[in-house]
Amino acid sequence: MALFATGCGGGGGTSAGSGELTVWLMNGSAPTSLTDELHKEFESKHPGVKVKYEIQQWTGIQDKLTTALAGNQPPDVVELGNTQNPKFAKEGVLTDLTADVSELGGSQWLEGLKQSGAWQGKQYGVPFYAANRSVIYRKDLFDKAGITEPTSRAEWLEAIRKLKAANASDPEFQPLYLAGQNWYSLLSFIWDEGGDIARQEGEKFTATLETPQVRSALEFYKQLVEVSATKAPKDADEQKPEQAGIYGQGKVGMIIGLPWEVDTAAKTDPSIKSKSAAFPIPSKNPGTTAPVFQGGSNLAIPAGSKNAALAKDYLKLMTSAKYQSQLAKGGMVPGTSKDTGELEASPVGAAMAKGSRNGRAVPASPKWSTVEEGQNPLKDMLTAYLTGAKDATKATADAAAKLNGLLG
Incomplete structure (x- = not known):
């Protein structure tokens, strides 16, 4: 007071x-x-x-x-x-x-x-x-592996495979560091599939997570995690631990992040700033970019x-x-x-x-802050699916029920 x-x-x-x-x-x-x-x-x-x-x-x-x-x-x-x-x-x-x-x-x-x-x-x-996220990457590692900037999801997955192969002698190397609860990145994949997380009718918001589009987005997220063999936790977001700090240690080829995370990484390794570039999150449709959370x-x-x-x-x-x-x-x-x-x-x-x-943007609900500040159902959905605790149908259904409860 x-x-x-x-x-x-x-x-x-x-x-x-x-x-x-x-x-x-x-x-x-x-x-x-x-x-x-x-x-x-x-x-x-x-x-x-x-x-x-x-x-x-x-x-x-x-x-x-x-x-x-x-x-x-x-x-x-x-x-x-x-x-x-x-x-x-x-x-x-x-x-x-x-x-x-x-x-x-x-x-x-x-x-x-x-x-x-x-x-x-x-x-x-x-x-x-x-501000919106893009895929931040190490130019020197891309050049060494003969990789050009991906312009589709398929090319992105192939770039991960090439980075992994080029650095196979280092067991600590991760071609992509992707935390299990990076739900802002998941939004890009959901929107790219043509889905959404909620729809508005007047003042009412209803979850739209139980759709083939959302399940496809979850599957692509899982592909990124498995192909990269990322060591990031599946039950935490990109701030726990801070992914910029992990990127700064020199054992990561890519992160999905914001520009100033490069500055944070440079506190660990000042040279990483000149070594870093970025490309927009690719769409499943070649030559276009995926929608991004703004x-x-x-x-x-x-x-x-x-x-x-x-x-x-x-x-x-x-x-x-x-x-x-x-x-x-x-x-x-x-x-x-x-x-x-x-x-x-x-x-x-x-x-x-x-x-x-x-x-x-996320749904323009007056109650949206309760989603972000509380036990975010989208984070729980990701963890449950990635760990195998729930299949996509069960994970999306449970998240939809919780989201409806929060948005009222």
Whole structure:
């Protein structure tokens, strides 16, 4: 309670005519060079108005936002994780921005973030930035084994086999390190098969895991695990242990991960950065990329803001090509611009940029956080299937029942 009282007291909105625009962005979201320049430009265009910029921490932010958005003096602009957006949109504490989509660059919005910012046919969140997974690999090991970047699932499996054969003398080598509960990667395979994890009808969400498409996705995941003979645990995700650290030890040819995981790996072996590149997660259809989960953030205006017009001007500036390109330069996929040139300067960033064009979101359920924060049924489904505790039919049926219980 002390934290909320201090946070909300210090970060509340402003009274009419106060000349302040309170902005809450999350720690690490936008570089200081970007926000300094943006705020200077915004204030020059709005004489007498000062931006009160407050950096928030992800830990505890959901509760802090719940308190602030329900109060009489909320911030004027807030950053929301894309899985948080539906909850607050349903609660009626965000401004309807449907009529402003065009002015905010709607024609170039990332589809995955656009979906997460919509509720009941109206738009409450504006894409800010995103990131998605690609297959990060060791260029030197690929070259030694005579492998070119795979452009289909079949080529990917063949690349794993070639890497395995080329390093057969090292019993510790893993051509692909793939933890058993990397469910974000599973989503790509499910969507690539034409399946999904839940469907929405009005405000109701129903699990769609008991389908041939989901079972085929599970089978492909199992193929990756078995062909690579990965030593990764089947009952944990990619953070337990941290896969970037494993990759940095030099005994792994590939991981499915995010660009900054290369930086983490470089803490163990600085040379690995120059040795790494990436390719988009391949589709089963040769020459195309698989859909990818697009995680990231949206920007929104609290319904209780007393400076809504100014807040919309702030969003217009932040979503302009000038500032979106700076986000791309910093290693993120820009949310409201298809120009990813700055991101493509990096071989790992280029793969993420290419994959982002086929981005998707998890179901836009206000209760989705209960899935991710609790005993995730998708993780349990993977472990049960990979260990042989359940066949695909039983694993998907049990996961569907649990998912329906969580989403209500």
